[in-house]
Amino acid sequence: MLYEDLFDSVSYEINVSLDEVKCTSCTCPDIFHSVISIENFPYCKRLDWYCALDKKNGKALFIDTGHPALMGTSLLDEALQNSGISWNDTCVVLTHFHIDHSGNLSYCLTQGAKEVCFVSPVPYEENSDWDFLIWTRSSKCMQEDVQTHEHLDLLNGKNYFTGIPEDKCRPVKKGDSFEIGSYHFEVMPTPGHSPEHLCLVDSDNKVFIAGDHLIFAKPGMMQLKPNQHLLASYIDSLSVIRRFNLEKVLMSHHEPLFGNDVIDDFLKTTQEGYYSLLKKAKDHVSTLGAVSAYEMAADSAAHYPDGINTFKPDTQMRRVALMFGTLEGLYDEGMVERRQDDDGAYVYFVKRAK
Numbered sequence: 001m002l003y004e005d006l007f008d009s010v011s012y013e014i015n016v017s018l019d020e021v022k023c024t025s026c027t028c029p030d031i032f033h034s035v036i037s038i039e040n041f042p043y044c045k046r047l048d049w050y051c052a053l054d055k056k057n058g059k060a061l062f063i064d065t066g067h068p069a070l071m072g073t074s075l076l077d078e079a080l081q082n083s084g085i086s087w088n089d090t091c092v093v094l095t096h097f098h099i100d101h102s103g104n105l106s107y108c109l110t111q112g113a114k115e116v117c118f119v120s121p122v123p124y125e126e127n128s129d130w131d132f133l134i135w136t137r138s139s140k141c142m143q144e145d146v147q148t149h150e151h152l153d154l155l156n157g158k159n160y161f162t163g164i165p166e167d168k169c170r171p172v173k174k175g176d177s178f179e180i181g182s183y184h185f186e187v188m189p190t191p192g193h194s195p196e197h198l199c200l201v202d203s204d205n206k207v208f209i210a211g212d213h214l215i216f217a218k219p220g221m222m223q224l225k226p227n228q229h230l231l232a233s234y235i236d237s238l239s240v241i242r243r244f245n246l247e248k249v250l251m252s253h254h255e256p257l258f259g260n261d262v263i264d265d266f267l268k269t270t271q272e273g274y275y276s277l278l279k280k281a282k283d284h285v286s287t288l289g290a291v292s293a294y295e296m297a298a299d300s301a302a303h304y305p306d307g308i309n310t311f312k313p314d315t316q317m318r319r320v321a322l323m324f325g326t327l328e329g330l331y332d333e334g335m336v337e338r339r340q341d342d343d344g345a346y347v348y349f350v351k352r353a354k
Helices: 002-006 076-081 105-111 128-135 146-155 230-242 258-289 292-300 312-332
Strands: 011-022 027-039 046-053 059-063 090-093 115-118 169-171 179-180 185-190 198-200 207-211 248-252 337-340 346-349
Touching: 011 076, 027 248, 046 076, 046 248, 059 076, 076 105, 076 248, 090 105, 105 115, 115 198, 128 146, 128 292, 146 258, 146 312, 146 346, 198 292, 230 258, 230 312, 258 292, 258 312, 292 312
Parallel strands: 059 090, 090 115, 115 169, 207 248
Antiparallel strands: 011 027, 027 046, 046 059, 179 185, 185 198, 198 207, 337 346
């Protein structure tokens, strides 16, 4: 029900179709960029889709697939038709499994794409929806809401591989690489936005394909399980990325960034934003005392007309997941203590000096 409802009133428009990536001072030969504006989809207003097309050797690399309701499938076909490359010589790399990035995967494989490559996601576990609600001490209205459970199943990967032939799947790891045209892209696992997120980096050409690892948004990292270290891993990764001295960063929901000064300033500002988030969150925990993710999310929403209940239960779940990620990040950084109470909830607190 939730999955179908997400796209009921969605519309899209292709604003840029398969333009070669370039700016006034640099270019990315054979990498093509499309921009799609999206209406009435709650999780993004634009989608930027990239593909690398090696016409000389007849090979294509698709970075994610989009979703039929968010960009259709015509761009996928046109990319190959315009370059004379067959589907059989096309490899799909998923930066992560969120539906706006993987929704056209079945279409690509049905058309004949030779493989899909990804970092293996956390295996789906029955009752993982209930585990999250217990770990975060979430409210009764969330526990009783059908869409909240469906949303959690979606994020936990219940249907990631539905209809996907196993022989087309190729899990990848750090150091694996893709050769396409003049590019040598290495896989960089980047857990954060999702546990299985990956980026691609060509350190010689100074190109970084970021997926959703780098976005223009308020700091925050949803987490659905304890001990995934998503926020801490994310912050650490920014220092690693800065050392590449990048000149081109391609993101999935924003125009590309060009020039090392611009890119480094963005990475530094992003990192500082997360340090500020952690400091404010620690002060919040200190004020509240021992607190669960739901309780802290509810307190953060107290200024709304009906508090956290201003939001639908499945939206409350996302707010709680963001707070869970922040609290786990505080714990990973040694800024708070953590215990698990008898009801199964994780509770966070600042240890008082004696």
